[in-house]
Amino acid sequence: MTRQELSKAFEPAEAEKRIYDYWLKSNFFHALDESAKKPFSIVIPPPNVTGMLHMGHALNNTLQDIIIRYKRMQGYNALWMPGMDHAGIATQNVVEQELAKEGLTRHDLGREKFIARVWQWKEKYGGVIINQLKRLGCSCDWQRERFTMDEGLSQAVREVFVKLYDDGLIYQGDYIVNWCPRCHTAISDLEVEFLQEASCLWHIGYPYADGKGEIIVATTRPETMLGDTAVAVHPDDKRYKDKIGKFVILPLVNKKIPIIADEYVTMDFGSGAVKITPGSDPNDFAMAQRHNLEILNIMDGRGVINEKGGTYKGQERYEARKNIIVDLEKGKYLIKTEPYSHNVGKCYRCKTDIEPMVSKQWFVKIQPLAKQATKAVIEEKTKLVPKSWEATYFEWMNNIRDWCISRQLWWGHRIPVWYCDGCSEVIVAKTDPDKCPKCGDKSLKQDEDVLDTWFSSALWPFSTLGWPKKTKALQTFYPTSLLITGFDILFFWVARMIMMGLYVMKDVPFKDVYLHALVRDEKGEKMSKSSGNIIDPLVMIEKYGTDAFRFTLAAYTTQGRDVRMSPERIEGYKFFVNKIWNAAKLVMANLSDYDEESAAKAKDALPDKWIKSRLSLAIGAVNQNLEEYRFNEAAAAIYRFVWHEFCDWYLELIKPALYGKKTALRVAAQKTMHDVFKTVLQLLHPFMPFVSEELWQALT
């Protein structure tokens, strides 16, 4: 047995690349479609194709890698399915910005050329993150890497769309949606972020049509009055009882609108009377449907007042607001203005104020799907970890609203619906039709919209395994064993995968879901470019080595609490890597004359017995904690054992025997030291794959 001499300290930069290449070459990460081993599978939360590795990714993928390596070592046929998401709005925005530098818009190029340009961009810059994941040591089955816009996955999208449509679970209609005037598309309820803003509450007097007095309404959005079609009061409100059914004159517009009664109105807020703008407010829209009110759209897609706004036509919405306030004052309609702070909806992508607007969109009728998905979690077919998330999940599922799936973008899965020019037939098909099945007309027009990015990611657990084809991989690995993701996409993604998995595959997509927390800075602040507190994982890897970085993440991952990250903490665990390295040096320096034959006959002395019993406790703790996804506890168990038991006590205790003559004691110590240290390396491997591999190779 020859053993190489170890360098003074571990050199992560050099070793990591060499070792990762070695793993790739030995096909260590590849799982077989068919195997005698028991399957274990995880699908990666696909990072955006535009993504750059940030702390959230680092945490998410480190945890997945720990589990998948752990399972692989336990003898499972362990698959970690990698891939990326096409990220509709995000990617389109990036390429549009690139075009803007050339003074172009996507409209200058036209749809086809623009999409070609996005693909070009993807080939060139997309997927940087994949290489960054490799730096993290991720042991994904890279041969299987998928992209949500792959041919196979696009086919899956169509299959599911058509199935939903045929089952009556997809419909098209004019509804009020969240419109982003900058992205120029509808977005789903989930994609709206509410921010509290200081604004005003304007009290406006609407004169009664009979000329006797006025009714006062309060609003935070005076410009929408151009689209008012009623004023509402509570049916029990004594102040207005005799006014219900009468009319008021809408100021500036000079239109007669009715006063109606609806229980939605809160009597003790403002004046107890509300202006109703069905075209610009979801609640008012609902009320309009209850009362058959006229619905007016007063703005275009850019948020500019249209011809329905009379003299305000052509004015941007906030410019119109200013002018309307001035005009109301002039006409003595403005009763008072009070400061008021309220929530304003923002586009989660570009932070532009959302404009609720009525437009024709596609929706998924979600209740039947949600019902199944709720049941699956109640019955624990899918378990959420930590369990406390179940309450949140049920709360959302029980109050879920139909999912708006159409987006007015160009980058994404185009909706598989065609309209016939000849007979106005609507064709919904898995493959592009060349003529109308009804009248034979060949002039078909495909729907202009694309699908919400989350539609394709909802299919991810089975589409990546080959569905709709009946593949062996699908048979072996579905349902997947575990999903590890951040709680922030519980609704966006996890819930929808459960719904789609049950609907399409008749089975849950994963048995366990581990929801981890957010990574914050050392003060607990969210990391963001604007606060300048971003810690770049790649810089940390460069500085402290991947192993130390990964171990830090694991050590700070407690269930139900955010991770606070700082370079000092990573440095602390870099010391741990160094400690392990030096222990290895000591171990190996004393094994030059080690021979297994005489070692086999050696009888354990007291320290040997002691450390072995401590080791078995540590192994038990690490295993149990990993099974329960207690990453911090597993890491702590290793740390304690290696440093405070193996190094502090055992290695010190056996030094006299090691440095003595070749006695029975020395042989026993050699054997124990050797065996225990090898086991330590195995325990460490999921957390610190590089240094443990390096030492393993040196030792064996």
Place this chain on the structure above:
RNA sequence: GGGCGGUUAACUCAGCGGGAGAGUGCUACCUUCACACGGUAGAAGUCGCUGGUUCAAUCCCAGCACCGCCUACCA
């Protein structure tokens, strides 16, 4: 408005019915043949507040306070 989580040593956090812990930091000593990215020893906390349950509570229950997050149609 509803829900969830947090409040433990200077800092960051574990623990969660019977002993109050870790890392960093701090103090003193030690360059002894794995490691100063180290070793040994040590100081440091009425475990948010008020009640209750219990032989026993940091841990369970109730209420309160202050932070955070999620969710919601009070214009």
